[in-house]
Amino acid sequence: MVDGVRTDEARIAIPGMTQEGEKLATAMVESEEEAMGVSASQEDGKVKGTKIAGTSRADRQASYDLADFPELTGREEDFRFTPLKRLKGLHTDELTGPAPAVTVSGSDRVRVETVGRDDARVGSAGIPEDRLSASAWAAFQEATVVTVPAEAEIDGTVMIEIEGTSPDPAASHLVVVAEQFSKARIVLRHHGSAVVSQNVEFSIADSANITVVSLQEWEDEGTVHASAQHVSLGRDSRFKHVVVSLGGDTVRVTPSVRFRAPGADVEMYGLTFVDDGQHLESRLFVDHSQPNCRSRVTYKSALQGEGAHGVWVGDVLIRPAAEATDTYELNRNLILNDGPRMDSIPNLEIETGVIAGAGHASTTGQLDAEHLYYLMSRGITERDARALVVRGFLFEILQQIEDESIEERLREIVEAELANVERGA
16 A cells, blocks of 8 residues: 555556556656656766657657757647747747846855856756757856755745846756755746746755745836746655746746656645736646655636736646656636636646546636625625635735745735726726
8 A cells, every 4th residue: 555545456546547547658668767758868967868759748859959849830739829929039049148137145055156058967857848948958158056955944035036137038047956855945036127038947855845936027018038947856855836927028937847756745836917918828747757746736817908818738747657646736717807818728647547646627717706795795895805806816826935025025016916907897
């Protein structure tokens, strides 16, 4: 028995499935790299190479070489909701502009380094999986590496400020290393104005416990931000990832989580408030390749105004070796007035029938009339009732940050957005 799931010959598979799952990937493999869908070679201690092509989400193209990714047409599955004309050359031009400035504060116990492309830690947590990420990989010259030392427990918040100042297409690379038994809360605050494609790597060692908050507080006009965030989880590690996208003209955040050993746990939360003319997109991938791991995904969006476009795509893959997996993903979206568009697609791919649990759900709609009626029947005006419901819906995500000063500042930003909705009501 593993967490209540039988592992002997009498084990029970999901009804309608064999113990091998849905037979989506049936080829026999002979190495750990092949089991994870990667055709790889070792160089300087890093996995290099490309994933094996095929039909499963496991077989998605991945490479450090930009030439392996054809020019985008907008018909690709990963870009069918992304308006390419809004990317301002991130998918076509050389990224030669100045990278956003990076400053780190909050604790003198973390190590901060600026390193070259040949540093062994660069590229160790993930391989680019789309043309935007590969273009950033090809273009960056230096990376910032932030290390939380082994067994260190960092009080307070480590703040990584990422400030854009140039409209020229640029590349950025950041690596966060959490060593064994470390514990910290790290906030990435993107602000200013930029046109940038970014790779962020989180290498989480065994038994580390890390919370990461990625804040997109860009100026709305002119900012384009594509952020590929790669997470590698060691044995018995704990990782919380919170994405809050409020500003920017076009923002696309694509977190990918991979389990490198059994026993790891990941929680992923997201909040987007999409205003007039904004395109805010979240595409995540949780790759269960190890047994006895857990994942939970909860993303919420509120949309208002003409041309507001939100996108959420959640891919969860449970590979044949990932028995006793426990996973669930949820996306909920509120349309606050006429004009917005929301695309929400949860995907769950199961390659073994022996799991602890798996599920997903997605809802998009307007405010619940019964909730409003309940509040209004107690003397609350319709406008105040609407605001209360929306606050309760969104602030649940902000509470996951667990830093009151940051939460308060973000609540004020959301309140200002809600005031715009109320004035337009």
